[in-house]
Amino acid sequence: MNSSIKRSLLISVPALFMSLLSVAQTAIPDSMTYVYKLYGQTRKYTVSFSEKNDTLYLDWGIMRNMKWQSGRYVMSPEARTGATLLSYLQPVDGNTAALPEEELFGIVSRSVYKSLKNDGKCRFDSRTFRLADTRRHAGSFRLLHAVSADDDTEMWILDNEDLPVIWSMQNNPCGVNWQISSSLPVSEAQISVVTDETIRKELGENPMRAGGIYFAYPYGSMDYPIGIPAMGTPAPEGYTPVYISHYGRHGSRYMMNESDYIKVLEPLENAASASGLTPLGNEILRKLNILWSEAEGSAGELTELGAGQHRGIAQRMYNNFTSIFTSGKRVEAKASTVLRCVMSMNAFCGQLQKTAPSLSIDAKSGNRLMSYISYTSPELRAFSAEDMPWQADARRFEQTTLRPERVMSSVFSRADVRPEDEISYYKALFRVILSIQDTDLGLSLPSVFTPDEYFSLWKALNYRMYVINAACPLNEGKGPASASSLLNRIIDDADSALSGGEVCASLRFGHDTALIRLLALMRIEGCARVETADSRYHLAWQDYRVSPMAANLQMIFYRNSEGHVLVRFLHNENETHIATSAPVYNGVYYDWDVLSKELKSRIK
Known part of the structure; x- marks a missing residue:
């Protein structure tokens, strides 16, 4: 930040802190208002930030009793770097309050921000917060939704390392809550609140969803399709699809054991x-x-329905991205050694070959692939034991x-x-x-x-899948971490294909647990929510959404004439979002260079 010029937060953020981000980011307005709920009363403060020698100044003002009152909070460089407490010092007219090094007012420190971003959790204000999602945006800026594991407190933090403003604080047991009001529209990618009524309605519409991981793929099979996935968002101008990275669960099967x-x-x-x-x-x-x-x-073993599900997914992939599967291009397919996965791969690749006879498809399976196609760490195996508390x-x-x-x-x-x-x-x-x-x-x-x-019954069966494999705090990250080798391979394969140009698609066929863990590790929307109370596990995570039979994650890569690469995510063939600070275009197209580095940082 230019230390010689005092600027409000809403000018300094785009001009200086966001200079490296996409030009598609929305310009931020000149003024903002903190709408405070103080012990049942509402107060509206006009606030601006300025900086000198890395010391941060928060200037506030409010009209009270027909008089303009104002004051200042001063936050030291040390506090901005590593403070872990939120100051609740009430504003006093005419007062300049120099906060101690361990306290900040209205923002979190850089270390807290980085911990939340990189590790998915942080320690702040004497509580542990976990990153729940990034659905909400202020204009084009993401808001990191942090949920306390110790009480009901929630924060939405502006996704910016230099000035991570707490955009909203809710359910604070101290009785101090606020929401920033500005001309930036606050929006959400989709409704993020799941209730008992939501789930009951979905089970009422289709009781088969209660089967959870036995829920048959919602779009049916090649011969008996059931509806079609939603239309996606058009790519930014000048970008065309060039490569697909895919991980699919095997299709419908008989029960595991006689x-x-x-x-x-x-x-x-x-x-x-x-x-x-x-x-x-x-x-x-x-x-x-x-x-x-x-x-x-x-x-x-795979049922005939399961094979048909993969043929249908393959045909829709070809129909939607025909320009990728051109003559001279090569598809690489890898499968778990379990027969139902190999048969799923064969059904998928067979449909692609039938549709595009000139396509070169290299399909393989083998024990050496299992270190990433379907890996469970020794720590997760121990955690899953029947005698665990x-x-x-x-x-x-x-x-x-x-x-x-x-x-x-x-x-x-x-x-x-x-x-x-x-x-x-x-x-x-x-x-x-x-x-x-x-x-x-x-x-x-x-x-x-x-x-x-x-x-x-669905809640009871959903319970264990969430605890073992997803973002449940009980497993301390062991579930998602077991997908680290898979995520690493996905990133490396994508970078290799994008630089080489010969491989147009990397297809992988495995199991529900591997896909669930991957989605949680990547923080795909709806798949990485954190919940500490077992009575609410079903509200944080629903297995029938995340991993029905033939569930899949597709990453569609786009490139423009200048070589810039974007990626879009399809979960079960529907457009979805990912928690990231990477620049986003048209709401769902993410800068691959930035995102891939961030995903690498999540690998354990």
């Missing part, structure tokens, strides 16, 4: 032999025997959440023929019935569970 089916069928068969099933119980037994006759000997908490959550009595009595006509562990059976029955959607059998058992039961 014991999953047998655990449900045996009690039903035993009860039937003792005339202990209700009419609904007999219907369930009949239809699950049809399912078992197809699944027996094929546990864990959090597992006992998960079981307690199920005991207090699940109510199997109604279903048990609707299936079994007598108490003496019911399974001994009713909650365990209730969950197993739910999983097997919801897995029917991953076949082409056309069976249906919609009347077994009520809307409340769909909701509670």
